[in-house]
Amino acid sequence: MELNLENSKYAKKAMDLFKEGYNCSQAVFLAFEDLYDMDRKTALKLSSSFGGGMGRLREVCGAVSGMFMVAGVLYGYDSPDNHEEKSAHYARIQELAKEFENINGSIVCRELLGLSKKNDEPVPEKRTDEYYKKRPCVQLVGIAAAIMEAKML
Numbered sequence: 814m815e816l817n818l819e820n821s822k823y824a825k826k827a828m829d830l831f832k833e834g835y836n837c838s839q840a841v842f843l844a845f846e847d848l849y850d851m852d853r854k855t856a857l858k859l860s861s862s863f864g865g866g867m868g869r870l871r872e873v874c875g876a877v878s879g880m881f882m883v884a885g886v887l888y889g890y891d892s893p894d895n896h897e898e899k900s901a902h903y904a905r906i907q908e909l910a911k912e913f914e915n916i917n918g919s920i921v922c923r924e925l926l927g928l929s930k931k932n933d934e935p936v937p938e939k940r941t942d943e944y945y946k947k948r949p950c951v952q953l954v955g956i957a958a959a960i961m962e963a964k965m966l
Contacts, residue, residue, distance in 0.1 A: 814912055814963065818955040827879075827958035828951050834940055836864025840954045841879025845961065849886045866922025869933040874922045876950070876957035877913055881906055883961050905964075912960045917953065925953060 818824040827844035831837060835857070842860040846853060862868055863878035884905055890898035914920050923931060926948065938944055945951060 814915070814960070816916070816956060816959045816963065818952075818959055821955070821959040821962050823962040824955040824959040827876075827954040831951050831954045832940075832945075836861065836937075837875030837950055837954050837957075838863035838879040838882070839875075841876050841957045841961070842882045844954075844958050845883045845887075848883075851886070865933065865937065869935055869937065871923035871926070871928055871931055871933050872921065874913075874920055874925055874953060874957075876954045877910065877920045879954070880909055880913070880957040880961045884909060884965075887965065909960060909964060912964070913957060916956055916960075925949065 816824075818828070823844045827840045830843055831840035835843065839857055839860045843853070843856055846856055849856075851859075860879055860882055863873075863882075864875040866872045866874055867878070884902075888902060888905060890902050892898065910920050917925060919925055923929075
């Protein structure tokens, strides 16, 4: 899949939100707020736990989690008995993950950031110019949003 982040309104919005200080999951989830019926505060709280690879545990990238949350709110299933809807939704999630991994090499936060340890301190780093130079997160949220946009339209 060929992505052009400059031509994706959702990628641009997600990247701008991340630069405002929202975590990676919040930035991606909130970028799509025009497509779901949820107040902004609830959307931000719901997606707040997934930044830093789930609370800075450095597991699944928060941008990926945000993308999955968008897919869930737009296309998810709501009946525990509907095996076909559940299977179709999981197939969609796996397709999104594969697309992200094909572009970035992984969906795991610590691998994307080149970190050797699994868990990280719970206190996030200050967002400075130096932070943005050493972290690919702005690009990763843009990529996740662009993938979601391309797959949903």
